[in-house]
Amino acid sequence: MTDAAILVIGNEILSGRTHDVNVPYLATQLAALGVPVAEVRIVRDEPAAIVAGLDALRHRYGYVFTSGGIGPTHDDITSAAVAAAFGVRLERNAEAVRRLAARHGAEALNPARLKMAEIPAGARLIDNPLSQAPGFRLGNVFVLAGVPSVLQAMFETLRDELRAGPPLLSRAVTLAVREGDIAERLAALQDAHPDSEIGSYPSFGAEGPRVAVVARGRDAAALDRIAAEIRALAAAAGADVIATD
Amino acid sequence: MTDAAILVIGNEILSGRTHDVNVPYLATQLAALGVPVAEVRIVRDEPAAIVAGLDALRHRYGYVFTSGGIGPTHDDITSAAVAAAFGVRLERNAEAVRRLAARHGAEALNPARLKMAEIPAGARLIDNPLSQAPGFRLGNVFVLAGVPSVLQAMFETLRDELRAGPPLLSRAVTLAVREGDIAERLAALQDAHPDSEIGSYPSFGAEGPRVAVVARGRDAAALDRIAAEIRALAAAAGADVIATD
Numbered sequence: 001m002t003d004a005a006i007l008v009i010g011n012e013i014l015s016g017r018t019h020d021v022n023v024p025y026l027a028t029q030l031a032a033l034g035v036p037v038a039e040v041r042i043v044r045d046e047p048a049a050i051v052a053g054l055d056a057l058r059h060r061y062g063y064v065f066t067s068g069g070i071g072p073t074h075d076d077i078t079s080a081a082v083a084a085a086f087g088v089r090l091e092r093n094a095e096a097v098r099r100l101a102a103r104h105g106a107e108a109l110n111p112a113r114l115k116m117a118e119i120p121a122g123a124r125l126i127d128n129p130l131s132q133a134p135g136f137r138l139g140n141v142f143v144l145a146g147v148p149s150v151l152q153a154m155f156e157t158l159r160d161e162l163r164a165g166p167p168l169l170s171r172a173v174t175l176a177v178r179e180g181d182i183a184e185r186l187a188a189l190q191d192a193h194p195d196s197e198i199g200s201y202p203s204f205g206a207e208g209p210r211v212a213v214v215a216r217g218r219d220a221a222a223l224d225r226i227a228a229e230i231r232a233l234a235a236a237a238g239a240d241v242i243a244t245d
Numbered sequence: 246m247t248d249a250a251i252l253v254i255g256n257e258i259l260s261g262r263t264h265d266v267n268v269p270y271l272a273t274q275l276a277a278l279g280v281p282v283a284e285v286r287i288v289r290d291e292p293a294a295i296v297a298g299l300d301a302l303r304h305r306y307g308y309v310f311t312s313g314g315i316g317p318t319h320d321d322i323t324s325a326a327v328a329a330a331f332g333v334r335l336e337r338n339a340e341a342v343r344r345l346a347a348r349h350g351a352e353a354l355n356p357a358r359l360k361m362a363e364i365p366a367g368a369r370l371i372d373n374p375l376s377q378a379p380g381f382r383l384g385n386v387f388v389l390a391g392v393p394s395v396l397q398a399m400f401e402t403l404r405d406e407l408r409a410g411p412p413l414l415s416r417a418v419t420l421a422v423r424e425g426d427i428a429e430r431l432a433a434l435q436d437a438h439p440d441s442e443i444g445s446y447p448s449f450g451a452e453g454p455r456v457a458v459v460a461r462g463r464d465a466a467a468l469d470r471i472a473a474e475i476r477a478l479a480a481a482a483g484a485d486v487i488a489t490d
Contacts, residue, residue, distance in 0.1 A: 012444055012459065013285075014281070014282045014283065014285065015272060015273075015276055015281075015282075015415065015461060016269045016270075016272030016273030016282075017273075017415065017417075018446065019266075019269045020265075020268070021264075023258075023261075023265070024258075024261045026261075027260060027261030028260075031261055036259070037259045037261075038259065038289060038294075039259075039288055039289070040253075041284065041285065041286050041287075042268070044283060044284070049283075049284070071424050071445070071447060072425040073424055073428045073432070074435050074443075075435075075443070104423075104425065110425065110428075110429065111429065112424075112425050112432075116425075131449065146446075147447060147448060147449065149449060150449075170262065178349075179316055179317050179357075180317040180353070180358040180361075183316075183317040183319070183355075183360075184355065184356065184357050187318070187319035190319050197256065199256055199320050200316070200319075201257055201263065201391075202316060203392060204376065204392065204395075214262065
């Protein structure tokens, strides 16, 4: 099974000013492709932080997806950091220059825009259907833009090359109950189904306490059986089923 | 300057099913207290992953805030993992038992609920004004709930004990321009203001390209000067100023 990690590069996320939406997008898409995301790190726009995060993740997980830091400005340092992590040079990529010239006009290719064509040696370009400035793949690392619409457009071009497995499926049953009233029954249910992962997520709203019990795995029939057992468990605990999905 | 890291514990975030809101909340609150968040990790509900993340972060940053995994169910393993990381025992905390009994009634304190009173030896309880089950502080690690309303209520009780500094401030000026047309001017601006951090965040909407230029630092007067220089830079580049905040 191939798993994945995500490395988000961005002071704007760490400051709280920008709410990341790339992690839930990538996590959802990769789960559907059968590639579970096992870890996420968010680091500052600093070469040492990016290199350390990348090296920790790329040796541990099947794929690493990075988000952010490949634009034309002084704070866009991801490409240089990836080159440093892999011990290769940045080099002017002729195809990337061609794409940028096609979009902006050759006369607009100032040094800042040409920085977006500086790609680590040995990397393969990732198409950017929205604004042309490419991402790239080097080894098991996929370097994507931080702008969500651009990241998503880039990811769409990658689907066919990812080693996919059976999709990661889930069944959720939401109950009107406090977690503490069903916790022992849920533990027994998890013990009875070691090949599925059963999670319990409480919330507290105006309607009273709720618990979403979520079963995850790759076997749809097994998950359907677990969902039925969750409903039976709820009935035994006197808890109403509020929703299933 | 004291900095901080956040460790989010939760398969539900990594699956993409739940969108984390605790990172932006904590990041915003800590920035206002003058404690910059320097790194975030999101790890699975697995003891080794939690211990590894905690040990990496607690030795490197001034504070670590964890989110998730302190409820009554089988997948709530954060307290045990924190105890393991610090090499201390989990022990039944009498005050935590008292709070849980006050909320649920002593007769409802089944083994699952009593698990929420198992606290690492030497830890100090963090109040939970919403649902009583406490968090705890051990060394520089603050263990908080994953439910956002509970995490926020817990954090409110901590403000006075955090070593705060001058708040981290920001000024944002949004321009109608492509990043590549102002990148060289922004680099010069950053060079002229090494004590502030100048970030550039593009977006592409129906109205055309936008760039939010954000200056961050602790000196309000310096940030105001930078904001004025960003507006001057925009005028020189022929770019309209869309918004300032």
